[in-house]
Amino acid sequence: MGKKFSTSLILFLLLPMIIVFITESEITIDNITIFQFNDENGNIYDGSVKIENEFYKLYGGEVEINNSLLYYFDVSTNNLVSKGDVYAYLINNNVTLSYKIDIHDNTSNYNRIPIVVDSSDFKIKKYDMYRYNNSLIKYNFLTECSWNELTKFDKAFDEISKNTILNFEETNETAQLYISCFDYNNKNEEGNYILGKGAPSWYNDQTKTIINGTVNLYKQSEAKKCIKYPVTEIHEILHGLNFAHVDKEESIMHPGIGGDLCTEIDEDIINCINSIYSNSEINCNNVDFILK
Numbered sequence: 001m002g003k004k005f006s007t008s009l010i011l012f013l014l015l016p017m018i019i020v021f022i023t024e025s026e027i028t029i030d031n032i033t034i035f036q037f038n039d040e041n042g043n044i045y046d047g048s049v050k051i052e053n054e055f056y057k058l059y060g061g062e063v064e065i066n067n068s069l070l071y072y073f074d075v076s077t078n079n080l081v082s083k084g085d086v087y088a089y090l091i092n093n094n095v096t097l098s099y100k101i102d103i104h105d106n107t108s109n110y111n112r113i114p115i116v117v118d119s120s121d122f123k124i125k126k127y128d129m130y131r132y133n134n135s136l137i138k139y140n141f142l143t144e145c146s147w148n149e150l151t152k153f154d155k156a157f158d159e160i161s162k163n164t165i166l167n168f169e170e171t172n173e174t175a176q177l178y179i180s181c182f183d184y185n186n187k188n189e190e191g192n193y194i195l196g197k198g199a200p201s202w203y204n205d206q207t208k209t210i211i212n213g214t215v216n217l218y219k220q221s222e223a224k225k226c227i228k229y230p231v232t233e234i235h236e237i238l239h240g241l242n243f244a245h246v247d248k249e250e251s252i253m254h255p256g257i258g259g260d261l262c263t264e265i266d267e268d269i270i271n272c273i274n275s276i277y278s279n280s281e282i283n284c285n286n287v288d289f290i291l292k
């Protein structure tokens with residue numbers, strides 16, 4: 001009787017340790033992820049991948065990256081978390097394309113990430129300012145967004161197209177803006193909530209063509225927000241259109257926007273977009289750009 005009790009007691013005490021041991025053994029942080037770049041015709045490209053200001057050369061269109069450079073293990077959630085963005089620089093006929101690769105959390109089990117490059121992206125057609133090829137900009141939702149988020153994105157695209165010469169259209173195919181909604185909060189280093197993030201991701205620096213950009217929206221329940229106007233969505237879409245923050249409280253591109261302030265899109269941004277996309281004289285005052 002006494003022996004039986006102690007055996008089950010030992011098992012009871014060991015069980016949590018076994019569970020911890022099993023979950024930890026699935027984490028392959030030491031393994032290698034291969035990024036593979038080729039175009040639709042199977043051509044491979046020269047170039048490099050940049051992680052935290054270190055460059056890793058591509059051999060035969062591939063580069064092996066140790067996962068410990070890409071992820072860290074977050075003990076509080078028992079998850080792998082990506083350390084940040086990875087950039088690729090691909091070269092063909094003296095044209096360099098820059099590409100931001102979003103590394104998602106918990107994906108270290110993908111030990112090969114194939115990235116297909118569109119060969120026509122290397123064709124030269126020069127602009128004065130970084131812009132998308134077309135004033136009709138297609139967008140694609142990469143994740144599911146809530147009804148509320150979708151409605152606000154709809155309103156945001158309406159608002160920008162109502163005020164500028166740009167038009168927007170949803171697509172399930174190749175898009176210029178890739179939108180993701182995340183159901184978790186995100187904070188910056190100062191501990192303030194980040195409502196979203198956006199930037200051009202894939203661009204040609206010889207022709208100043210933005211090929212695509214990303215717009216991320218984070219869970220907003222903990223944050224103060226403007227409910228009357230899709231201010232956060234417009235702000236993030238404008239980042240995706242290459243607008244950077246400006247240190248002017250009345251601007252929709254002020255970094256603190258999206259609280260209870262419902263700032264409307266600036267006249268200066270409207271004029272700037274219209275001048276860039278009509279190929280007329282550039283009229284961009286009081287704005288700043290991510291790519292210059």
Ligand SMILES: [Zn+2]
Binds near residue numbers: 235245254
């Ligand atoms: Zn911002």
